[in-house]
Amino acid sequence: MLVALLLLLALSNAVNVYGDVEICRLNPKLDPRPHSVSILEFGAVGDGKTLNTIAFQNAIFYLKSFADKGGAQLYVPPGNWLTGSFNLTSHLTLFLEKGAVIIGSQDPSHWNIIEALPSYGRGKDVPDGRYKSLINGNQLEDVVITGNNGTIDGNGMVWWDSYKSHSLNHSRPHLVEIISSDFVVVSNLTFLNAPAYSIHPVYCSNVHIQNISISTPPESPYTAGIVPDSSNNVCIEDCFVSIGFDAISLKSGWDQYGINYGRPSEKVHIRRVHLRAFTGSAISFGTEMSGGISKVLIEHVNIFNSNSGIEFRTTKGRGGYIKEIALSHIEMENVHTAISAKGNSGSHPDDKFDPKALPLLDHITLKDITGKNITIAGSLSGIEESPFTNICLSNITLSTNSVSSSKWECSNVSGFSDSVLPKPCQELGNPSNSSSSSCFYLMSLGQKTAAI
Secondary structure, eight states: OHHHHHHHHHHHHHHHHHTTOOGGGSOOOOOOOSEEEEGGGGTOOOEEEEEOHHHHHHHHHHHGGGGGGTOEEEEEOSEEEEEOOEEOOSSEEEEEOTTEEEEEOSOGGGSOEEOOOTTTSSOSSSSSOEEOOSEEEESOEEEEEEESSEEEEOOTHHHHHHHHTTOOSSBOOOSEEEESOEEEEEESEEEEOOSSEEEEEESOEEEEEESOEEEOOTTSTTOEEEOOBSOEEEEEEEEEEEESSEEEEEBOOOHHHHHHHOOOEEEEEEEEEEEEESSSEEEEEOSSOTTOEEEEEEEEEEEEEEEEEEEEEOOTTOOOEEEEEEEEEEEEEEEEEEEEEESSOSOOSSTTSOTTOOOEEEEEEEEEEEEEEEEEEEEEEOBTTBOEEEEEEEEEEEEEOTTOSOSEEEESEEEEEEEEESOOOGGGTOOOHHHHHHHHHHHHHHHHHHTO
């Protein structure tokens, strides 16, 4: 009777609190732009050798004049379009036709140097600034990057070699980075060989990423697929990501810089994605999470041939929080560690961080998960001064392989489990009534999202 009452109360709370997190149900309608020009009209040559940076810059400068006239489209026809960095503008659609490939130049002088993001305080790879991404937007509204399965190829090999040889002068660029913008759509494209991240919306609202394919080879160091960063109202759906490190990674700033900037990633909905992460995690939270990450719903995910399936990362000095996260209907195969939470993960931007800034990891639910050929079912290691709490597991079956010597590893965590195989560690086995109430609440979120 008590269980039924708790579940009924949880379902009621879920409808009231999480009804506005089903971002993917708000599928944006892309109306045709009233004006359209081809990149050919600006002297571009699609031979894969001619540098077309000025052509892209001139075309977008021209189309900027249509922003108050319903916007415009820049059409990229079939061909290999070599370019350096260029900026988008508001009320613009960048459309890549089938057979169109935008290729990033391998000459670093074709990529401008810009300041570090304020929530990071420095470049990620090296302290001194960072290279501007191939395709950029800043303080824009209504931006669409789409096509008929055209391709954006970062040509990242030279950047990966420089990273491995410690010869970078500035941090690597991304393929697409949109900053402080509203209503952003990325769809129907293939992204290849990003120097670092493939798609990086940061300080953005109302972002829809749909029906894209992302690939980098296994040896590409610390490459990531889709990285929502201090952004809200984000939908990621119907995507395929095969990446060197993290496939989808949620972030929100680094130590004191992220704390001071104070913009969380929240209201993020991820569904129907196929993910492979060779050396990182298919889905990760952090380790840069100092602005906070919350109200995230993830469902119907296929994870395969990955180092880690789902991973939460933080450390002392981060501050911030990871809370109110619900994951359900996850399938894994050939994954080393299915579920991971690390309280000692990542480095610090400098020595100015506050070691007493302890992160919070609380109210996490994982349910309806299956796995084949798993080496470690779960490895959860919290922080002694700030344990990870309300970790809730339900209806999870993970078939471990013969290599597995330890099914579960836990320290400084607490929570609840029900119908979990192999049997999880004791810290997740015998909660108080208050803990189980919190877990029922989170599990109801998974039941709710399953109907989406």
